[in-house]
Amino acid sequence: MSAQHTPGPLSVHNYSGIQGRKLLNLSDGRTVEVAAITIGAGRTMIGEVRYSSEASGFPTVNDHGEMLANAALFIAAPDLVKAADIALGLILGGRLYEQQCCDGHMCGCQGSTYADEAEHFLRAALAKARDVASVQAALDALQEKAA
Numbered sequence: 001m002s003a004q005h006t007p008g009p010l011s012v013h014n015y016s017g018i019q020g021r022k023l024l025n026l027s028d029g030r031t032v033e034v035a036a037i038t039i040g041a042g043r044t045m046i047g048e049v050r051y052s053s054e055a056s057g058f059p060t061v062n063d064h065g066e067m068l069a070n071a072a073l074f075i076a077a078p079d080l081v082k083a084a085d086i087a088l089g090l091i092l093g094g095r096l097y098e099q100q101c102c103d104g105h106m107c108g109c110q111g112s113t114y115a116d117e118a119e120h121f122l123r124a125a126l127a128k129a130r131d132v133a134s135v136q137a138a139l140d141a142l143q144e145k146a147a
């Protein structure tokens with residue numbers, strides 16, 4: 001059996017739930033800050049990352065920035081898989097350092113190799129996996145819409 005994951009691209013979903021930071025007043029008088037980010041593929045919710053200021057008793061991370069980073073990693077997962085697939089195929093095929101087209105004198109390819117292409121997709125996927133700022137920007141945009 002090989003089930004396929006929901007096709008990307010993935011993004012911060014507009015599910016309202018506890019998206020954004022909220023304060024919970026517990027029965028023992030303590031106040032706990034919680035947040036969640038829903039990740040979706042189009043209109044389909046496929047997962048959620050969570051945070052609580054008090055992780056003990058809550059099965060979540062207790063660092064808000066770590067939750068944002070987890071969302072960025074989650075969103076980049078399909079890109080990382082695709083980039084790894086491309087790179088692995090080229091490594092196994094032994095074609096990594098072949099020029100894709102010509103030595104660069106015939107066209108605008110600059111003599112780029114398959115390794116150059118694989119590097120491009122790997123770097124783009126890694127940048128997306130670390131792009132906490134765009135996760136925050138997506139949350140800010142949702143909150144402006146809701147306000």
Ligand SMILES: [Zn+2]
Nearest residue numbers: 101102107109
């Ligand atoms: Zn060329």
